[in-house]
Amino acid sequence: MTEPVSISLTVNGATHDLVVAPRKTLADVLREDLGLTGTHVGCEHGVCGACTILIDGAPARACLTYAVQMEGHELTTIEAVAKSGELTPLQRALTQVHGLQCGFCTPGIVLTFEVWLRDNPDPDEAGVREALSGNICRCTGYQNIVKAVLAAAAEMRRGAGA
Amino acid sequence: MKPASFTYHRPGCLDDALGLMATLGVTAKPLAGGQSLGPMMNMRLARPEHVVDLNDLLELDFVRVTDAVVEIGALTRHHRVATDPEIARALPLLAKAAQSIGHYAIRQRGTLGGSLVHADPAAQYALVAITLDAEVVIRSARTTRVVPAVDFVQSIMTVDLAPDELVTAVRFRRLAPAEGWGFEMFSRRHGDFALVSVALTLRRDGHGAISNLRLGVGGVGPVPERLAVVERDACRLAADVGTIAVLARQAADNVTPEDDPQVPANYRRELVEAVTARALTAAVLKTESPS
Structure with missing residues (x-):
């Protein structure tokens, strides 16, 4: 139906019953219907990466996904990355080396790299830069973001080794 | 930058999907990873009346390697093609091509079949499929047919696929060890x-x-x-x-x-x-x- 349909969405471990139009993107439903405005909307065609969230643990563009598709899937947004108020090593590193700047692109970067760093626990700078190509920072200060990802990787390796 | 209204369908298996495609015909667009169709719909370059979501067709997400052939299901995501150890052994050329598609997050969603059917002239899979003389497996409620990749890809964003058909798999000849x-x-x-x-x-x-x-x-x-x-x-x-x-x-x-x-x-x-x-x-x- 092009008319609104009833769906149930599982976001950050909580289930929400919603009525949404099929054409409504997941990014808009997260922001407008659930008030989870940490998911930012930039380009709306998958290029900028600001709306990146996790679908069943894998990073995905919320602007290229319709909320109706997400029934039965586990969604994670930036609001649930820090556990009980404690920042992750990546989030800490971003604050410590001034990797946020204006902060608009940060949620997408955090969600992408929380997963990417599990796949690539010991990355080199070139690898980080290649992965970061999927997230556009219009402050254009990639230097500190790269530094933060490398610092977080080192921190996570120390944590895993301890 | 918001898509036009559409009616959403979520078939649970391939036969149901083919039934829907047969009924809806040209008014429907099948949706796989959505990494190309999504932008086109957001920009209203595509305005399908019906969207048939293929993401539950897990039977189309597979990698089968035999002595001669690597057959990959149409719903297999780029990330799996890029990192699957069997593909890395039997068809490393395809793995390398998949690693170069879009970005990390895009590769988690985008699919082999979706990219091939979208047929962007610069896309990786069509190039590899044509170079390796791959075959495209196509199903409809009526029939199954197998088309050489070189005939399947006809022109810019134009492929040999009827409105009621879906690509279900691609068969590549595996590389010889000395190749x-x-x-x-x-x-x-x-x-x-x-x-x-x-x-x-x-x-x-x-x-x-x-x-x-x-x-x-x-x-x-x-x-x-x-x-x-x-x-x-x-x-x-x-x-x-x-x-x-x-x-x-x-x-x-x-x-x-x-x-x-x-x-x-x-x-x-x-x-x-x-x-x-x-x-x-x-x-x-x-x-x-x-x-």
Whole structure:
């Protein structure tokens, strides 16, 4: 139906019953219907990466996904990355080396790299830069973001080794 | 930048999906990873009345490797193609091509079948499929048919697929252990569409000379093309730096890219030469016997 349909969405471990139009993107439903405005909307065609969230643990563009598709899937947004108020090593590193700047692109970067760093626990700078190509920072200060990802990787390796 | 209204369908299995496609016909668009259809719908370049979501068809997410063939389901995500250990062994050329598609997050969603059906002239899978003489498996409620990739991809964003049909798998011939391969592309930004991409495989005869070159070039025309003249002329040439330079030059002479204001035809032709030389070098190095 092009008319609104009833769906149930599982976001950050909580289930929400919603009525949404099929054409409504997941990014808009997260922001407008659930008030989870940490998911930012930039380009709306998958290029900028600001709306990146996790679908069943894998990073995905919320602007290229319709909320109706997400029934039965586990969604994670930036609001649930820090556990009980404690920042992750990546989030800490971003604050410590001034990797946020204006902060608009940060949620997408955090969600992408929380997963990417599990796949690539010991990355080199070139690898980080290649992965970061999927997230556009219009402050254009990639230097500190790269530094933060490398610092977080080192921190996570120390944590895993301890 | 919001899609137009559509009716959403979520079939639970392939037969249900094919039934829906048969009923809805041209009014429906099948949705796989949505990494191309999503932007097109957001920009309203596509306004399907019905969207048939294929993401529950887990039977189309598979990798099957036999002695001769690597068959991959249409719903297999780029990330799996890029990282699957069996594909890395049997068809490393395809794995490398998949690693170069879009970005990490895009590769988690985008699918083999979706990319092939979308048929962007610069896309990786169509180039690899045409270079490796792959076959595309197509189903409808009426029938199953198998089409060579070179016939499947007809023109810019145009493929041999009826409105009630779905691509279900792609069959690649696996590479022989002694077969060298290269995949190289040039784009202006990481993850962007390739201005030129080259896929090739070759073997060496008993004297170390090149035999059985297969050379495909993407980005220089409406569809990726095989350079049959270069493939033929490469036969029996010594696999050395001089030959690579000659063949790369010949590849550039055998493409006819269109002039466009941002990418002059001559620039693209020079890229073909440089990228072909890189791919040939990679392939020859892989066939240098370590013994």
